[in-house]
Amino acid sequence: MINIQSLTFSYRKNKPLFENLQLRLEAGHxxxxxxxxxxGKSTLLKQIAGLLFPDSGIxxxxxxxxxxxxxxxxxxxxxxxxxxxxxxxxxKRYVNIYAPFYPNFDEAAFYNYLKEFEIPRDQQLTEMSYGxxxxxxxxxxxxxxxxxxxxxxxxxxxxxxxxxxxxxxIAAAVSNDKCIVISTHQVRDLDNLIDSIVIIDGxxxxxxxxxxxxxxxxxxxxxxxxxxxxxxxxxxxxxRGHTIITRNAGHEQSKIDMELLFNxxxxxxxxxxxxxx
Amino acid sequence: MEFKDTxxxxxxIADYICEQILLTKWQxxxxxxxxxxLAVSLEVNPNTVMRTCELLQQQExxxxxxxxxxxxxxxxxxxxxxxxxxxFIKNELPSFFRSMYLLDLDLDELKPHxxxxxxxxxx
Numbered sequence: 001m002i003n004i005q006s007l008t009f010s011y012r013k014n015k016p017l018f019e020n021l022q023l024r025l026e027a028g029h030x031x032x033x034x035x036x037x038x039x040g041k042s043t044l045l046k047q048i049a050g051l052l053f054p055d056s057g058i059x060x061x062x063x064x065x066x067x068x069x070x071x072x073x074x075x076x077x078x079x080x081x082x083x084x085x086x087x088x089x090x091x092k093r094y095v096n097i098y099a100p101f102y103p104n105f106d107e108a109a110f111y112n113y114l115k116e117f118e119i120p121r122d123q124q125l126t127e128m129s130y131g132x133x134x135x136x137x138x139x140x141x142x143x144x145x146x147x148x149x150x151x152x153x154x155x156x157x158x159x160x161x162x163x164x165x166x167x168x169x170i171a172a173a174v175s176n177d178k179c180i181v182i183s184t185h186q187v188r189d190l191d192n193l194i195d196s197i198v199i200i201d202g203x204x205x206x207x208x209x210x211x212x213x214x215x216x217x218x219x220x221x222x223x224x225x226x227x228x229x230x231x232x233x234x235x236x237x238x239x240r241g242h243t244i245i246t247r248n249a250g251h252e253q254s255k256i257d258m259e260l261l262f263n264x265x266x267x268x269x270x271x272x273x274x275x276x277x
Numbered sequence: 278m279e280f281k282d283t284x285x286x287x288x289x290i291a292d293y294i295c296e297q298i299l300l301t302k303w304q305x306x307x308x309x310x311x312x313x314x315l316a317v318s319l320e321v322n323p324n325t326v327m328r329t330c331e332l333l334q335q336q337e338x339x340x341x342x343x344x345x346x347x348x349x350x351x352x353x354x355x356x357x358x359x360x361x362x363x364x365f366i367k368n369e370l371p372s373f374f375r376s377m378y379l380l381d382l383d384l385d386e387l388k389p390h391x392x393x394x395x396x397x398x399x400x
């Protein structure tokens with residue numbers, strides 16, 4: 001679905017953000033794109049969406065080079081950016097203007113999503129709060145039914161009840177022919193939705209595994225005494241005890257702790273990568 | 278549904294479905310909610326629910342009728358109890374027995390406690 005090969009890109013000369021970056025994403029999954037501030041998450045999403053062009057290398061979606069922005073590509077991709085602009089029109093007018101660009105747009109679904117998010121249908125978009133606007137955009141994005149759906153920090157600015165609503169609408173939107181990519185810092189908002197983890201750091205993708213493989217190979221647990229445990233790959237200590245990652249020796253699967261995994265991959269990359277190779 | 282941090286989500290969802298069956302909220306031979314419906318109500322990835330269904334199907338607690346969905350087996354309750362019993366004996370009994378041994382407790386001594394417990398909780 002999304003195919004990136006040897007992607008090199010820099011905003012400024014001699015300061016490359018991506019160097020020889022490789023990434024393949026398939027349909028039927030929800031990918032969580034994780035990375036530190038400034039690692040290039042948003043830039044990568046913009047490359048996929050055709051809003052930034054590679055200096056060299058390939059970035060294509062459904063076989064279409066993103067940078068060419070062909071209509072057949074544009075109708076199958078939707079990006080929910082972190083910062084966005086909505087025109088001063090009503091929700092209905094917005095749909096009338098923008099929905100025709102998406103042949104698979106489902107108007108009934110759109111209004112269902114708005115209802116789920118408790119957004120009034122007859123309001124001007126510019127009179128809405130940031131969170132409300134974001135919900136309109138997310139609803140629209142889901143209703144377009146594009147094969148690739150890309151969201152940059154979608155839960156930012158959403159209040160507590162709407163995070164649960166967000167999870168419900170995303171769970172309903174997954175299908176075998178869709179590829180959903182979500183970049184996030186709020187992993188805990190989404191950790192039961194994301195089924196594959198992509199970590200970007202130091203100009204490259206340094207980790208890309210599905211959750212099932214991760215829990216097959218690694219074990220996540222909390223122990224009270226760290227001295228008694230051997231083979232610790234990473235540990236994070238707090239008042240409740242130590243949350244640790246070890247190699248999964250048995251067949252039992254623990255619940256993945258994505259924050260812990262992220263920190264582990266960033267600080268102790270080599271031994272973890274060896275387990276997955 | 279609140280998920281715990283200790284067990285894989287797909288296993289916790291399997292426990293949830295088994296509980297619905299043991300509590301007779303869902304009856305044998307009935308269709309369970311679809312993968313999508315379960316994923317939405319539990320706010321999890323449908324692939325996770327799919328994995329739960331594969332597990333329960335393997336344990337013959339539910340059956341897949343092509344194109345219609347998953348149905349609860351006629352002897353699901355028996356099957357669940359069998360699996361739960363095995364898990365109880367394997368996971369919980371050792372620490373229980375350890376305490377009994379350390380405290381010099383005899384199985385016969387516990388009997389009246391168990392009868393009393395059953396009376397006050399399940400009558």
